[in-house]
Every structure is written in C-alpha cells, then in structure tokens.
Amino acid sequence: MIAALGLLAGVVIGLLLQPSVPPGLDPYLPIAVVAALDAVFGALRAFLDGIFDDKVFVVSFVSNVLIAAMIVYLGDKLGVGGQLSTGVIVVLGIRIFSNVAAIRRHIFHA
Amino acid sequence: MAADSRGTPPSPPSLPPQAVMGLLDYLTATSLDQDYAAAARRRSEQDPAAPSGRPGRVALVVLAVFGLLVATAALRTSHSAAQSASSRSSLIEQVNQHKQQLAQRRSTLRSLQSEVARLQSRDLAATSQGRAVDARLTRLGVLAGSAPTRGPGIQVVVDDAPGATSDKQRVQAPDLQKLVNGLWQSGAEAVSINGQRLTSLSAIRDAAEAITVNYSSLRAPYTISAIGNPKTMGATLLDTPGGQTWATLQSTFGLQFAIDTKDSMLLPAAKRVTLRVARNDPSATTPRGGAQ
Numbered sequence: 001m002i003a004a005l006g007l008l009a010g011v012v013i014g015l016l017l018q019p020s021v022p023p024g025l026d027p028y029l030p031i032a033v034v035a036a037l038d039a040v041f042g043a044l045r046a047f048l049d050g051i052f053d054d055k056v057f058v059v060s061f062v063s064n065v066l067i068a069a070m071i072v073y074l075g076d077k078l079g080v081g082g083q084l085s086t087g088v089i090v091v092l093g094i095r096i097f098s099n100v101a102a103i104r105r106h107i108f109h110a
Numbered sequence: 111m112a113a114d115s116r117g118t119p120p121s122p123p124s125l126p127p128q129a130v131m132g133l134l135d136y137l138t139a140t141s142l143d144q145d146y147a148a149a150a151r152r153r154s155e156q157d158p159a160a161p162s163g164r165p166g167r168v169a170l171v172v173l174a175v176f177g178l179l180v181a182t183a184a185l186r187t188s189h190s191a192a193q194s195a196s197s198r199s200s201l202i203e204q205v206n207q208h209k210q211q212l213a214q215r216r217s218t219l220r221s222l223q224s225e226v227a228r229l230q231s232r233d234l235a236a237t238s239q240g241r242a243v244d245a246r247l248t249r250l251g252v253l254a255g256s257a258p259t260r261g262p263g264i265q266v267v268v269d270d271a272p273g274a275t276s277d278k279q280r281v282q283a284p285d286l287q288k289l290v291n292g293l294w295q296s297g298a299e300a301v302s303i304n305g306q307r308l309t310s311l312s313a314i315r316d317a318a319e320a321i322t323v324n325y326s327s328l329r330a331p332y333t334i335s336a337i338g339n340p341k342t343m344g345a346t347l348l349d350t351p352g353g354q355t356w357a358t359l360q361s362t363f364g365l366q367f368a369i370d371t372k373d374s375m376l377l378p379a380a381k382r383v384t385l386r387v388a389r390n391d392p393s394a395t396t397p398r399g400g401a402q
Binding site: 002003006007008009010012013014015019021026030032033036037039040042043045046047049050051052053054055056057058059060061065091094096098099102 | 134137138141142143145146147149150153165166168169170171172173174175176177178179180181182183185186187
C-alpha cells in the first residue's frame with residue numbers, strides 16, 4: 001500500500017506543480033519513463049516473489065533511467081538516436097512483458 | 111559416457127549464460143534483476159530471521175519520483191501537441207492572410223494597369239501625331255504579344271494518351287515546342303497556349319510534373335490557339351516537321367491531337383513584356399516615330 005501511496009503522491013505532485021523540464025533533457029524524458037517502468041515492474045515481481053529489496057530497487061531504478069538516457073544521448077551525438085531509442089525500447093519492452101507475465105502468474109496463479 | 115565426452119569438443123562449464131543463450135532468451139530469462147535474488151540470499155545468510163520483501167520508505171520516495179516522471183512526461187507530450195497544433199493553425203492563418211493580401215494587390219495592379227492604358231490612349235487621342243503613335247503601339251503590341259489580339263485561325267488541342275502509363279505517352283515540353291514551331295512556320299501571327307500568350311520572352315519547359323509557359327504551370331489538355339489564315343494553316347502545319355512529329359506521336363503512342371479552325375479568336379495579352387535590362391542602341395538606325 002505504501003508503494004501505491006508513493007506513486008499516487010508523485011503523480012499528484014507532478015500534475016499540481018507541473019515542473020518545467022530543461023529543453024535539453026526533453027527528448028530523454030519518454031525513454032527515461034520506459035526505463036523506470038521496467039525497474040518498477042521488476043520491483044513488483046520481486047515483491048511478489050518475496051525477495052524485494054529497497055537498495056536494489058533504488059539502484060536499478062536510477063541506473064536504468066540514467067543508462068537509457070545516456071544511450072539515447074550518445075545515439076543523438078552519433079546520429080543514430082532514433083535507432084538506439086528503438087533498441088532500448090525493444091529490450092526494455094521484452095523485459096517488461098516477461099516481468100508482467102511473471103506477475104500475472106503470481107496474482108492469478110495461471 | 112567417456113566416449114561421449116571425447117566425441118564432443120570440450121566446453122568449459124563455466125560459460126556465462128549470455129554467451130550460450132540467444133539474446134532474446136537471455137533477456138526473457140533474466141528479466142528480473144538478479145540482484146534481488148542475490149540481496150535476498152545475502153540477507154538470509156546474515157540474519158535468517160529478518161523479515162524480507164517489504165518496501166520501505168526509500169521505495170516510497172523512488173515510486174513518487176516515478177509518478178512525477180510519468181506525470182511530467184505526459185504533461186510535456188500533451189503540451190507540445192497543443193503547441194504544434196496552435197502553431198500550425200497560426201501558420202494557416204498567416205498563409206490565408208497573405209493570400210488575401212496578394213489577391214488584393216493583384217487587383218490593385220490590374221486596375222492601375224487599366225488606368226495607365228486609359229490615360230495613355232486619352233493623351234494619345236488628343237493629337238493627330240498621338241493617334242498615329244497609338245495605332246503604331248497597338249500594331250506593335252499585337253506583334254509583341256503585349257496587346258490582346260483578335261482574328262481567325264486554328265486551334266490545336268493536344269493531350270496525353272488515354273490511360274497513359276509511361277512518360278512517352280504524355281505530352282512533354284519538347285513536343286509542345288515542336289508544335290509551336292510548326293505553327294510559326296505555317297504562318298501563325300500570334301500564338302497562345304492555354305491562355306498564355308507567347309512572346310519573345312516566353313519559354314516552354316518542363317518543371318517537375320507540369321509544363322510551364324511564361325512561368326505559369328499548365329494543365330492538360332493543352333489548347334494552342336494560333337491566329338493566321340485558317341484555310342491553309344491546318345494543312346501547312348501537317349507538312350512541317352512539328353506537325354509530322356505530332357502525327358507520329360498520335361499514331362505511335364496514342365497522344366491526342368486535334369486541329370480545329372476558328373473564324374474569330376481572342377488571344378489575351380501576355381502578362382509580362384517589360385524589359386528591365388535590354389536597351390535599344392541610339393547609334394543604330396532603327397525605324398521609329400510612328401507612321402510617317
């Protein structure tokens with residue numbers, strides 16, 4: 001429950017404050033969200049497996065966001081930003097799907 | 111067993127999984143960060159009784175950050191979509207505004223031009239010398255294409271072959287050039303294509319997909335009006351190289367080509383006959399000064 005509260009609080013803060021993003025970081029926001037989503041689903045699966053760990057969650061969240069943004073930044077500098085974003089999204093998407101499948105097995109036992 | 115292990119190449123059993131698995135298999139198999147399992151193992155080794163697997167305050171903060179991130183990204187996306195829509199509509203507005211302005215200025219130009227022509231003819235009509243100049247101007251204008259011209263002649267309508275698939279079955283600028291050359295050759299005194307009067311400054315050329323005459327794009331079918339002797343011009347045209355080319359185009363590629371005689375046609379004046387750079391040479395003896 002504490003997790004859901006935190007999520008809700010973050011969304012409400014974001015909607016209320018509408019923080020401004022520096023224009024330079026604008027293109028990396030969507031990819032950061034996808035990377036964060038991967039970390040969150042991984043954490044949810046670990047929670048259902050009973051092996052959740054705060055430190056691992058924080059580290060995986062921060063490193064996921066930073067590495068995804070960095071890969072896209074590097075791609076932009078090399079002129080292959082679009083392709084690298086696609087690659088990052090494919091890899092993270094596969095991970096998200098397989099984690100969600102595991103979560104589904106936990107919840108519905110199916 | 112021993113024979114088996116000798117038959118297969120020796121493989122060290124300690125190869126990391128990403129070396130022996132396909133990338134997709136590896137991604138699916140390790141979709142959960144292995145650190146969770148490692149941390150859980152470590153924790154149970156240190157203190158087997160410790161309760162594990164509950165998110166603490168740090169997880170709350172991180173999830174709040176995640177929510178903030180999602181909300182911000184969603185807001186940014188909807189904001190920039192609204193922005194691009196509004197900039198698009200403002201661009202459309204500007205285009206319409208400028209179109210209107212252009213139309214207004216064109217109509218002003220037309221009225222000014224007609225006023226100039228009216229004043230000119232009034233001034234010239236005042237004196238007998240002026241009247242002579244006026245007559246000469248009109249004659250020269252007909253010749254140069256700067257004055258509307260009326261007279262009998264022929265009208266040639268050409269078009270692409272029906273259901274044309276290749277460029278050869280379409281009317282190209284060189285085909286029109288040959289046809290117009292044929293018309294001049296057969297005694298045309300004034301020629302216009304789809305209302306574009308040909309002058310000494312006219313070019314017939316291909317511009318992208320369209321044929322351009324006097325810098326305006328034309329659309330098929332092309333109607334070429336030529337003032338001249340209607341009785342002979344049609345027949346003479348078919349004898350010229352241009353006419354023969356078109357007879358071949360018609361029979362070989364199916365291009366449409368029809369000649370019609372007209373008792374009276376009005377050819378419009380060319381829009382632009384102003385010379386900006388060319389000057390006459392005063393030392394040369396040029397006929398000037400009206401009909402003496």
